[in-house]
Amino acid sequence: MFHGKHHDDRLQKAALRAGIDLTPAQGEQLIEFARWLSTEAVDAGGIGPDEGSRIVDRHLADSIIFASAWDRTPADILDIGSGVGLPGIPLAITHPNATVTLLDRSRERCRLARRAVCVLGLENVSVEQGDALRVVGRRDVVTFRASLPPVSAIEAAVPLLSDRGCAVVGLSRTTEPRLSLTSPPGTTLDLLHIDEGVLDSPAWLLRMTLTNPRILDSDPS
Structure with a gap:
């Protein structure tokens, strides 16, 4: 079903x-994930x-396109509101040297x-069950794909980013979004x-990059 030009x-x-x-090999893994999503995940209501x-x-x-937002290979990625692993699992397949955490509230x-x-x-x-507001530690990349509104996503991401890290938020797939956001x-x-x-x-992505690590000094976690 999923193999073909x-x-x-x-x-x-x-x-x-x-x-x-x-x-x-990565292409095969992605196709295997597609098969799993179309069968087991659909049957279970995960998609x-x-x-x-x-x-x-x-x-x-x-999901793969989220990686276009960063200019260096991340050591670790936190995918917030990951659901059944989107975009986290495709990013893990295409970045085998990165440690990827899938976070979702739903058991x-x-x-x-x-x-x-x-x-x-x-x-x-x-895979961790929990809320973004209770996450401890920082990552090079934090992703949000339809899990939080842009304003909430960037607010949640700031304390989770390592020095020069970035947060990537998936936006509209139809028309250019009209955003009124303050960095x-x-x-x-x-x-x-x-x-x-x-x-x-x-498609559009919102990228927030941490450019001044001194703002982290007030939070020693």
Whole structure:
């Protein structure tokens, strides 16, 4: 169902846009994840039943494109509101040297995410049930894909970022978002546009970069 030129091209285009040299083994893992999403995850309600036919376009390629927002390979990634592992699992597959944490409040979604990690044999992924406001420690990258509104996401991300780290927030997949946001102290905000030729529709990402690590001095955690 998921092998074929269209799906392979879509994954390759997303990887190229994100600066990733996608290996055949990684491509196979992504397709295996697509199969799992379209069967077990759909059956369990972890992903909508209407999404099964467009998992590669709307979920896997869309997840890979988050990596276009950073300019250095992260050592660790925290995916907040990860659900069944989006975008965290595709990012873990394409960044095997990064430690990836999938965070979600739902026990059932965490169970499904752990199941996916087991099926795929991913050793660089852990799954935690909890709230972003209670996370301890900092990461190079924090991602949000439809889990929090942009304002809430950037507020939650600031204390979670390491020096020069960045938060990436998934935005609209149809029209350019109209945002009225103020950068938190010591950060910069950028709106990134992904062309329609990369995904199956235009997409936008919001990137917040921690530019002044001194704002962390007041929080010794």
